[in-house]
Each structure stands twice: as C-alpha cells, then as structure tokens.
Amino acid sequence: MKKTLVLGASENPARYSFEAVTRLRKHGxxxxxVGRKAAVVAGVQIETEPPVINDIDTVTLYLNPTAQKAYYDFILSLHPKRIIFNPGTENEELEELAQQNGIAAIEACTLVMLNTGQY
Structure with missing residues (x-):
C-alpha cells in the first residue's frame, strides 16, 4: 500500500479531497x-500544519498553484516517488522542481486512478 499525503484535505463531503481521503482509506x-481546518475524515486527522512524516510514496494535491507555493519545500523534503496534480492543481513550476529532484509529476485524478486500479 502507498502511504499518501493529501494536501488540501477538507472535511466537506462535497470536496474531492474529502472523497480522496475516504477512498484511499477504503483501498487500504x-x-x-493537511488542510486549513482541523477535522477527522475516515479516521484520518486533518492537520493544519505540515507534520513530520516519513516514507511518503505519493503526494496528491488539492490546492491551487498559488496556495501550493507555501508547501514547495515541505513537499520536496518528503522525497515522495510521485506527486499527483489533480484537475485544477496543474503547476509547471512545481512539476519542474519535482522532476529536478527525481520525483515523478503526474497530471491525473486520484479518484479515477483508484477506480481504474492505476493507483
């Protein structure tokens, strides 16, 4: 199983990030x-500050490119295998930084990837 950071997580069931946390957990x-408001979704605590974490396989983004800038150093310091840029989060600058650091940058939808077995 792939340890995943959902950046831009929300407790709002209408948000795709909520669905991503829920489905990732259902898939094991x-x-x-990490999100703006502390909450619990599918048994996962949403942190409001970047936590100290290890062994992240995937970062899946649910933040617009402007909001992502504050997290560049944090994301890159995790040395994930890949970053998934969900629709609306595409960011050429961060994609280039990722590739320069040996991290795969994928423009895709986490929910579709989970549903099709491509995650």
Missing part, C-alpha cells in the same frame, strides 16, 4: 492529511 492506503 495509509493517509496523512
């Missing part, structure tokens, strides 16, 4: 969540 993945 360990999830770390």
């Amino acid at each position: 993945h360990e999830v770390v969540a």
Whole structure:
C-alpha cells in the first residue's frame, strides 16, 4: 500500500479531497492529511500544519498553484516517488522542481486512478 499525503484535505463531503481521503482509506492506503481546518475524515486527522512524516510514496494535491507555493519545500523534503496534480492543481513550476529532484509529476485524478486500479 502507498502511504499518501493529501494536501488540501477538507472535511466537506462535497470536496474531492474529502472523497480522496475516504477512498484511499477504503483501498487500504495509509493517509496523512493537511488542510486549513482541523477535522477527522475516515479516521484520518486533518492537520493544519505540515507534520513530520516519513516514507511518503505519493503526494496528491488539492490546492491551487498559488496556495501550493507555501508547501514547495515541505513537499520536496518528503522525497515522495510521485506527486499527483489533480484537475485544477496543474503547476509547471512545481512539476519542474519535482522532476529536478527525481520525483515523478503526474497530471491525473486520484479518484479515477483508484477506480481504474492505476493507483
């Protein structure tokens, strides 16, 4: 299973990030969540500050490119295998930084990847 950071997590069931946390857990993945408001979704505590974490396989983004800038150093310091840029989060600058650091940058939808077995 792939330990995943959901960046931009929300307790709002209408948000795709909420659905991502829920479905990742249903598929057996360990999830770390960071968002604006502390809450619990599918048994996962949403942190409001970047936590100290190890062994992150995947970072899946649910933040617009402007909001992502504050997290560049944090994301890169995790040395994930890949970053998934969900629709609306595409960011050429962060994609280039990821590739320069040996991290795969994927423009895709986490929910579709889970549903099709491509996660």
